[in-house]
Amino acid sequence: IGPIVSVYLQVWLAIEHITLSDTPDQLVWRWTASGIYSASSCYLATFQGSMTCFxxxxxxxxxxxxxxxxxxxxxxxxxxxxxxxxxxxxxxxxxxxxxxxxxxxxxxxxxxxxxxxxxxxxxxx
Ligand SMILES: [Zn+2]
Structure with a gap:
């Protein structure tokens, strides 16, 4: 399987269970519970996965x-x-x-x- 076909299959598997609807798209900020962007949540997100060093x-x-x-x-x-x-x-x-x-x-x-x-x-x- 060539690389383009492989990528095509990955995309296919990723979206095969998604159904489209007529409702307008909506932006959701994943770093807050409300889904609304805030500068403080963005700042905290930059430390995601980092280790605290004292x-x-x-x-x-x-x-x-x-x-x-x-x-x-x-x-x-x-x-x-x-x-x-x-x-x-x-x-x-x-x-x-x-x-x-x-x-x-x-x-x-x-x-x-x-x-x-x-x-x-x-x-x-
Ligand atoms: Zn020396």
């Missing part, structure tokens, strides 16, 4: 000083000026982490993977 609480609702919260927020958005971000913008950057000289400087490397960071976390924890 990482903002981890960043903003804690005892850390505001500058630490802000840095945490920048790091979570990957918006700190690490070498990989400088490279993406075509700006001058160091090819490797200046602390360990073992890997490219990324936010993940600086905070989690760099031996200096791991040693720091080990000392703190």
């Amino acid at each position: 990482s903002w609480k981890l960043i903003w609702k804690n005892w850390a000083p505001p500058r630490v919260k802000f840095f945490h927020w920048l790091a979570s958005q990957d918006r700190c000026w690490t070498a990989d971000r400088l490279a993406r913008r075509g700006l001058q950057h160091q090819p490797r982490c200046p602390l360990c000289d073992q890997a490219p400087e990324t936010m993940r490397h600086l905070l989690l993977e760099c031996p200096f960071a791991r040693q720091t976390w080990h000392e703190i924890l």
